[in-house]
Amino acid sequence: MNARKFKRSGCFTELKDRIIETSLRLFERHGFHGVSVQEIVKKSGSSKGGFYHHFQSKEELLFVIHDYFASYVLTKAQEAMSSSIRPTDKMQRIIQSFVKAFDLYKPHISVFYQESIYLKPPYDQAIKEKRKQYKEAIFSIIQEGIDKGEFRPELPVQITSMSILGMVNWSYKWYKRDGEKTIDEIANIYVDLILHSLLTDQAKQDAAFQSYFLNDPLDSYSN
Amino acid sequence: MNARKFKRSGCFTELKDRIIETSLRLFERHGFHGVSVQEIVKKSGSSKGGFYHHFQSKEELLFVIHDYFASYVLTKAQEAMSSSIRPTDKMQRIIQSFVKAFDLYKPHISVFYQESIYLKPPYDQAIKEKRKQYKEAIFSIIQEGIDKGEFRPELPVQITSMSILGMVNWSYKWYKRDGEKTIDEIANIYVDLILHSLLTDQAKQDAAFQSYFLNDPLDSYSN
DNA sequence: ATAACAAGACCAACTAGTCGGTCTTACATA
DNA sequence: TATGTAAGACCGACTAGTTGGTCTTGTTAT
Structure with a gap:
């Protein structure tokens, strides 16, 4: 019409x-x-x-590309944050939504990280703000997880958050759509690694958390 | 003289x-x-x-900077690899040596990762080769750890390696010398996170591995 | 004498951005 | 229905400036 x-x-x-x-x-x-x-x-x-x-300029094009991806990921994170109650579950959802974005927006993400230094005022401000919000979302999940006894209390919130972000973000350097693992498999591996780092021994043994882990290949012979 | x-x-x-x-x-x-x-x-x-x-050119200067850091880190990794027997110990040493490099070569590292896309033939080949060798060093440690029963066998070697590399490499985006954690503290946190992800339940309970972990702050009240 | 620079004029190549102009389309008017 | 008109979409030659790199001349220390 x-x-x-x-x-x-x-x-x-x-x-x-x-x-x-x-x-x-x-x-x-x-x-x-x-x-x-x-x-x-x-x-x-x-x-x-x-x-x-x-x-208006070549730089505005760069900004548009940056903003496209930043807005998408931030929205997805906020969805994941509000869709669940347990910190562990929030963490799983936020990781999965982020990793899946690599499949959709690989070029955006590459440009986002590779050329971020070349975004100059006033364009850089809007992007910086969204980066900050995303980081603080991760901070709050980890803090909440510690407070509720799901995550190990000896972990420093900020460094742990940054290492999670680094681990996931780095994917843009090597992920290829036709690689041997699908994006969902990769997301599940990340979730397994991260939760093994975060969860307390007690939580790890809780039956409610088993579904977040990869299966031990030897387990298939044990029943 | x-x-x-x-x-x-x-x-x-x-x-x-x-x-x-x-x-x-x-x-x-x-x-x-x-x-x-x-x-x-x-x-x-x-x-x-x-x-x-x-x-010879501006690009050769870029190459010199790249090679300076790449050579240093690769040498350190090879030292760590040959200085120990247990995979867990190798992993600790390689992480610590790498993280410490951030304190010494932060600007080199930033340029290394941020401008790597602008290194063109023939300069890019030498650097690519050293990157590859470093990656394969990590691969071999993880494979060895699985083979010797220290690391969880359900972990896929390559993705796990890349997530470790990502976690550590990402530090260049946020590490500051005057931050609230020293570089050694950061290294220890990384080692704790990584080994909690990698080690089998059995190895984690082994007294020989306890020294790699952060202390639970509540533990100080328990004796 | 020779290597290690300084100073800076100079050049070819290239770049982001401009500007006058053309073609469609939408819409108002009659 | 026919037509005038304004706006938006798009073209491409052109400009003004910058860049990496060269080259020449001169100076200093060994």
Whole structure:
């Protein structure tokens, strides 16, 4: 019904999206400064005019890419936080939602981490704020887990949080969609590793927490 | 005794080192493409002639910085690997040596990870090879740990290795020398987290492994 | 004499961004 | 239904500036 969706070129993808997708692929491989605007517009079948009609500057394009991913992940985290009660369960959900984002937004994420240093004022502020919110979500889960007796009290909240974030974030350096593990398998491995680090001995033996762990391959012979 | 060390300027640091140190600080903050050769030579109190006397190109300077850190860490890893017998102990030593490198080479490491995408042939090959060797060192420790019954057999070697590497590597994003934890404390936290993930229940209860863990703060009241 | 620089003019290549202009489309008017 | 018009989408030649790198000349210490 909305006629604006039909472009005169007969193609349904809008130019703006085409530019973003093209530059995403180029930035991922060659970096923000390794790709010129000329190359972007050429490879996306566009022009300088088209580019600057949609973006105020090359840096705004970088910001759009950053924000796209940051907003998505933060939203998912907030969903996971409010959808559950047990800290352990929140942690599982937040990890799973994050790891799954690698499957959807690998190029965004690569650009997000690789080129974050090149985002300058005023663009960097909005992104920094979202990073901070995400970090604090993890902090609060771990603190809550300690308070409720699920997580080990001797763990320092901030360093533990940062090591979890590092572990998961680093995936962008090596994850490939056609690798031997699916993204869900990887997420489950992370959950297993993280919860083995976090949970108290008591919680680990609780039957309610067994489903978060990987199965011991030898277990299959034991019944 | 070596007279070459005495520069006519009255300063003992050689120009080459001064250039490297200056560019290190600049690259860390503004990125490889955010700093021009002009700025480097100006801020290091040098000149273009001096710069190109020591470096064939700006990219060779980037390579030198990369190689400096990569060689150091790889050497340390190999030392740790051959200095011990138990996989658990190897893991502790390799983590500690790596984390300590953050204190010594924070700027090198930042540049190493942030600008790695901008190292182009032929410089990238030598670095890639050293990265690969480091990765495989971790692989072999984990495999050995599983084979010897210290580490949980259900863990997939590669993903587990990558998550350890990610956890530690990520430190460059947030570690500050004047933070509230010392670098040794951070290393011990990492070792605790990692070994809680890796060790079998049996090994965890073994008295020989207790020294790798953080103390439960409540324990101090229990005797 | 020679190596280790300093100083800086200079160049070719390249870059982000601009600007005048063209073509569609939507919509108001008659 | 036909038509005028304004807005938005897009093109591409062009500009002004920057960059890595070269080269020449001169100076100092050994």
